[in-house]
Amino acid sequence: MNRRYLIGVVLAAGTALWFGLGQGSLPEGPGRELVLQKCQTCHELGFVTRERQPRERWDAIITEMQSYGLRLTSEERATILNYLATHFAPGAQAPTPAPQPQANVSGAQVYNNCIGCHQANGSGVPGVFPPLAGHVPSILATRGGREWLIQVMLYGLQGPINVRGSSYNGAMPAYPQLSDAEIAAVLNHISTQWGNGFPSGQGPFTEAEVRAQRGKNLSPQQVLSARQGLGLR
Ligand code: HEC
């Protein structure tokens, strides 16, 4: 399994966002590479892309940047000026962001992480790993059950519980390294397999619901106390 440290994920996401906002907002055209290379060494590209200026003003801005220490040959200067005057003229539209790849995650595939304990048929192992088959719908039906299931995925669960007449006292590992889409997908999987189904009025888990439960830093014991609050029998 691909385990990453949270900090790595945050940095990677931040970098992706930064590149997404920066590079994605520069339209194609001669001079684009030069702007990428020369205009984000001292500040973000956003300083450039938010401006809409006539050619004379861009000319003056480049001169100002040269006074700050920007080094350009006269040829590079002319290319950059043409690029900015063309694509960042008054009234120019912000370029449409590149379409994001559609999240296409299979819950069955993510469930491969769970099979070792909860079993392919969701029956679990009596007294050791609780069943998900015939059980997840009763969690969904409680008040707060949906949010709580997401918390089990993100933060784990540890301590004594009772499921369908058997007691368990194990530890469910946390899966913070799974993406929001992956967690939503696996929860949708266990909510609809083996005869399970969503209670009437409930739809599939969404990435936004998962995102809303991140950053709470719950301990597995806190997730256990939250379980007691659900009133599961
Ligand atoms: C050597 C450092 C440096 C480089 C390289 C640089 N800038 Fe700047 N830029 C600055 C500084 C310093 C400011 C002023 C920041 C502030 O006022 O807070 C600035 C501000 C700006 C602003 C805001 C408006 C203004 O006049 O203050 C624009 C637009 C801008 N830069 C465009 C560019 C473009 C286009 C390039 C590439 C051709 C570029 N910069 C490269 C240092 C640089």
Ligand code: HEC
């Ligand atoms: C290493 C074994 C293990 C793995 C892997 C595992 N679980 Fe668990 N899971 C458990 C144990 C043990 C519990 C009960 C914890 C306790 O006793 O407090 C549990 C509890 C749960 C519960 C809560 C049941 C309840 O009534 O409280 C859900 C939901 C769940 N697991 C889903 C999953 C899903 C989905 C995956 C895969 C992403 C998964 N588990 C992976 C061992 C595991």
